Amino acid sequence: xxxxSLKIIGILTVLVSLSACTPVKPWERGNLALPQMALExxxxxxxxxxxAFHSKEGSSGGYGGGGGGCGCN
Amino acid sequence: xxxxLVNRLSLAALALPGxxxxxxxxxxxxxxxxxxxxxxxxxxxERMKVDIYELSAAAPIGKAFTVxxxxxxxxxxxxxxxxxxxxxxxxxxxxxxxASIADQRxxxxxxxxxxxxxxxxxxxxxxxxxxxxxxxxxxxNISWDLSKSTTxxxxxxxxxxxxxxxGGTFRKSKFNQQYLxxxxxxxxxxxxxxxxxTFGYNQGFLSxxxxxxxxxxxxxxxxxxxxxxxxxxxxxxxxxxxRHFEDLNRAALHADYRFYVDDWGVVSHMAEASWHQxxxxxxxxxxxxxxxxxxxxxxYSAIFDGATIGQYHSSDYRLAGFxxxxxxxxxxxxxxxxxxxxxxxxxxxxxxxxxxxxxxLGGNDSGGFDDYSFxxxxxxxxxxx
Amino acid sequence: xxxxxxxxxxLAATISLSCSVQALELNSAAPEFSLPKLASTxxxxxxxxxxxxxxxxxxxxxxxxxxxxxSLLEKFYQAKKGEGFTIVAINMDEDIEAAQRFLQLYxxxxxxxxxxxxxxxDTYGIETMPTSFIIDKKxxxxxxxxxxxxxxxxxxxxxxxxLLAEK
Numbered sequence: 001x002x003x004x005s006l007k008i009i010g011i012l013t014v015l016v017s018l019s020a021c022t023p024v025k026p027w028e029r030g031n032l033a034l035p036q037m038a039l040e041x042x043x044x045x046x047x048x049x050x051x052a053f054h055s056k057e058g059s060s061g062g063y064g065g066g067g068g069g070c071g072c073n
Numbered sequence: 074x075x076x077x078l079v080n081r082l083s084l085a086a087l088a089l090p091g092x093x094x095x096x097x098x099x100x101x102x103x104x105x106x107x108x109x110x111x112x113x114x115x116x117x118x119e120r121m122k123v124d125i126y127e128l129s130a131a132a133p134i135g136k137a138f139t140v141x142x143x144x145x146x147x148x149x150x151x152x153x154x155x156x157x158x159x160x161x162x163x164x165x166x167x168x169x170x171x172a173s174i175a176d177q178r179x180x181x182x183x184x185x186x187x188x189x190x191x192x193x194x195x196x197x198x199x200x201x202x203x204x205x206x207x208x209x210x211x212x213x214n215i216s217w218d219l220s221k222s223t224t225x226x227x228x229x230x231x232x233x234x235x236x237x238x239x240g241g242t243f244r245k246s247k248f249n250q251q252y253l254x255x256x257x258x259x260x261x262x263x264x265x266x267x268x269x270x271t272f273g274y275n276q277g278f279l280s281x282x283x284x285x286x287x288x289x290x291x292x293x294x295x296x297x298x299x300x301x302x303x304x305x306x307x308x309x310x311x312x313x314x315x316r317h318f319e320d321l322n323r324a325a326l327h328a329d330y331r332f333y334v335d336d337w338g339v340v341s342h343m344a345e346a347s348w349h350q351x352x353x354x355x356x357x358x359x360x361x362x363x364x365x366x367x368x369x370x371x372x373y374s375a376i377f378d379g380a381t382i383g384q385y386h387s388s389d390y391r392l393a394g395f396x397x398x399x400x401x402x403x404x405x406x407x408x409x410x411x412x413x414x415x416x417x418x419x420x421x422x423x424x425x426x427x428x429x430x431x432x433x434l435g436g437n438d439s440g441g442f443d444d445y446s447f448x449x450x451x452x453x454x455x456x457x458x
Numbered sequence: 459x460x461x462x463x464x465x466x467x468x469l470a471a472t473i474s475l476s477c478s479v480q481a482l483e484l485n486s487a488a489p490e491f492s493l494p495k496l497a498s499t500x501x502x503x504x505x506x507x508x509x510x511x512x513x514x515x516x517x518x519x520x521x522x523x524x525x526x527x528x529s530l531l532e533k534f535y536q537a538k539k540g541e542g543f544t545i546v547a548i549n550m551d552e553d554i555e556a557a558q559r560f561l562q563l564y565x566x567x568x569x570x571x572x573x574x575x576x577x578x579x580d581t582y583g584i585e586t587m588p589t590s591f592i593i594d595k596k597x598x599x600x601x602x603x604x605x606x607x608x609x610x611x612x613x614x615x616x617x618x619x620x621l622l623a624e625k
Contacts, residue, residue, distance in 0.1 A: 025576065027516070029587065030556075032265065036324070036357060037317055038315075042453070044127060045451050048112045049424075049449070052449060056428070058335075058341065058370065058391055059309065060307070060309070062333070064253050069201070069249060411563040
């Protein structure tokens, strides 16, 4: 078990270093710069949806920031 | 540090409580932004209806600062479940409040960010006010480009809330904290991944003052107030993946998964996916889908029994076991210009969701007494200059 | 066990180190590129501009600060071109049409070259988009700047004026 964990950690470390090694060159970032590739393509709508779901469900978090509470029923 | 707009939240997002995490440190576009958004949320069965109006603006200051401001007004009306009872056939049913609730929520929030070579710092704060609830909140966040492909983020948010229910005699408070740690990794020139963990801690009056529980075989009164612990610890882990499909007219796939657990016994999974398809001439159509499943809180029960009821008890349908399934579609159109106004974006979306006990992962035989559906419409205009 | 961890750590460190980009040094000679022009079949090379102060800009249509820079640079070019100043902008777009669409919105009368296979971008050690180099009359790099904001124009004007005064 310990051997396996260490192997996994080892592989992950090498992968992370490798990913730093085959970086995307600054001039190759055209596709990543497209608006549809943004992690949050519409921050205001996302905030509204997250607020709606959070008011009606028992979970929250993951998106960054607690923000203001509300007395939502 | 790259100042290019790579997967960065719009500047106006700084006006939103806490939604400032960016894929890369550094200031986004050096433009002035103004936005207006309208939203409508409506539940089935004459339950809740909300209209949301939001105005926001952001401006660059000097070489590295960005300031933002947001104003929101919600007007809400409709009925709300108070507790559950058994009907003549022994079936559980919800007891909905008779009178129609009408409430208005006003929010003001401000944000400031400072971009350096590979680190961006941000501060936000705001006030949210309702007839029966006041929230004052602030937060700070930091984004650090470890390399051209990896960005670390961390944030801390705090909210000081006061609860003073209409028709009630008290004013109680609660204090919420949330801490985020996240990493964003560019995988290759067509994909990236973000993973965040949040740790939350709430203290104070966490019960719902408008809800009660029904107790069968009660020793005293059969209706008791909703009573929850005065502390809650929560943990969430969200992972988001974005992938570009050059050949499909530069479409993008977004897929998110979030796991959540807290010490009230609630465990949930959320999966969301959306497909961003550019069609002719700066139009985009974005179908999306969301599945959410939740396991009930330890002290939740639809109806309680006098012999077994504990110190904490709640029949709030939001703490029950259920699943929500649904989705919708969004349409957006961009007008790119080169004068004083650089860009105008129009968007509209419609989503429909079904919340059902039977949609819970693994099934749930509690019956559909608290099932309902809801839809949301949003429409927005964003101007960059 | 410990040895395995040590080996992994050394391997990771070596990989990371060997992957760092070599940026160009200030006051070194600017590499003499020769690249095709965007709008014609001609080529442009750095040696053509010897004797002038050159603002060399690596840009792409998708880079947001480039939209800010182009209109400001065009104005500056018109003002100073008679004094022995020129701008050379090297486009890095994979798709030439994207560059052409950009230039319709932000027209430029200075030379636009194309480095589609990024050979010279690599040599110049480009780390962000845009990156600009101010090269003096003798072909020496005197200023390197990553990114672009409106307020950068004041600094650029100062440096260019100073370099134009040099013999």
